[in-house]
Amino acid sequence: MAHSLNTRQIHLWRIAIYFFFALPGFSTATWISRTPTIRDALGASTNEMGWIIFGLATGSIIGLLGASHFIARFGGRFVMVSGLAIGSIGLITVGLGGSWLAQGVMVFIGLAIFGFGNGICDVAMNVEGTEVEHAAKKSLLTGFHAAFSAGTLIGAITGAVAIKAGIPIHIHLAFAAIIVVLAIIYLYRMVPAGTAQDNKTDSGEPPMTTRERMAVWKEPRTILIGIVVLGMAFAEGSANDWLPLVIVDGYNVTPATGSFAFGIFVAAMTIGRALGGKLLDRFGRVAVLRTSALLAVAGLLIVIFGKSFGFAAIGVVLWGFGSAFGFPVGLSAAGDNPRGVAARVGAVTTLAYFAFLVGPPVLGIIGESVGLLRALLVVLVGVTIAGLLSHAAKPIGQQELREKPSDVSLHS
Structure with a gap:
């Protein structure tokens, strides 16, 4: 997919993907770090909190199942960036529902949005990762996943600091969402457009149909x-x-x-x-x-x-x-x-x-x-x-x- 890119462009692509893996880890750990505070703010029981968190699984599964079709239509970069942006909206919604408005339904909806965004981003960033591997002719995906773990660690530490400093949930989560959005605005130009997009191939083969993708x-x-x-x-x-x-x-x-x-x-x-x-x-x-x-x-x-x-x-x-x-x-x-x-x-x-x-x-x-x-x-x-x-x-x-x-x- 990347034979037309020079060495510098491939290098920038690779650097950007490290950050694109770290960002979902950071945002996920940000939400997880505030779950006890959100539970207390909502006055939710363990069972009720379990149902609220189910929104995350619901959104994630929908996103994962639809991701390959979105990528085939719009390309990996578009889906990856869109997923992070949608996830940021979900994170802000969770923050508002979990503190300022104290509405469990709003937290559920926010988590569903967050899960959907992370789900489509997860597939897209792994598609980008495999393409960078082939372009660089190196095994890189384990390193990209290490970046995700590093992002998780940073998010967890930031969450602990925010809790100790008494920062309200909605401000903390909104701040994290802003960091993610600013990062993707800066990084997206370093990623080639059209990765894995069916109508961007020069293979001589027709694009895969929806039935073929399901097959x-x-x-x-x-x-x-x-x-x-x-x-x-x-x-x-x-x-x-x-x-x-x-x-x-x-x-x-x-x-x-x-x-x-x-x-x-x-x-x-x-x-x-x-x-x-x-x-x-x-x-x-x-x-x-x-x-x-x-x-x-x-x-x-x-x-x-x-x-x-x-x-x-x-x-x-x-x-x-x-x-x-x-x-x-x-x-x-x-x-x-x-x-x-x-x-x-x-x-x-x-x-x-x-x-x-x-x-x-x-x-x-x-x-x-x-x-x-x-x-x-x-x-x-x-x-x-x-x-x-x-x-x-x-x-x-x-x-x-x-x-x-x-x-x-x-x-x-």
Whole structure:
């Protein structure tokens, strides 16, 4: 898609995508950091708060399912920028509903808007990420996902500072939204227009129809890659939602120690993703995926059956390293074929988000009966299956697929 770009343009594109990955992480962490304050402002019970937060899942799923069609019509840059802008509107709405107006329905609507914007942006930025990889001839998606983690960390720290300073929710969230909008105004010119847009290809093939884009869900390779990502995203999502409680309940430690364990997990995953590009270039996707699955399995086994927190902490580190690669490497593999890249990356991303959104609640239901530590055996099975199917990520002659020129160009 990017043969017409020179080295400097590709470099600027790459830099911009790092920031486009960090921005959703920043905005998501901003909202999460204020959830306790919003709950108190609304006077909502845990059950009521659960239904309010369901708005986020609703919007996200709608966005994920529609993203590939939007990208095919308007291009990756337009959808990515629009998604962040829509998400910012949702963030401001959440802030107003969660403090100034104190309306739970408004928070639900704001989260649905926020989720929709983030959903379409997530697919678009991963499509852009796969295209930058091909243009730069380097493995970059793990690094882009590390940028997302870094954005999350910045958002969480900023949220903690805002809470300590007593900044009202609506001002804090509006300020975060303004930062995102200013960033995309500055960055969007660095991204080529028309990435993955059907009518922008010079491949000699007709654009994919809506039916053809939906048909990628029947492709064996895409489905296998989706299962790999599903299993590894389940490992990541279960830790994000349950790890502190797993450690507190399973090892009888303080909540502060449980939070520390989660910090270890996030640090290990971020470091793994930061190093992932070099590992992929040296050893290849399949070897990295199999090794990461083995590390995650070993880590989960140690956490589940460990006899002390010190030993379990080692398992948490291995779990974090093992969870770092499945999502970005699977998306990179889904983007091998330039025709239909948005549809395939969208399908795999949707499966990953299914694991993020649905997996943790299921784990909670199982944990209610057998305990959270034993419930992690379900995650162990998912990671094992992902490791066994890792061969699906083997490249499919991507160099031959990309020998044809493209008319993608930079527009100001």
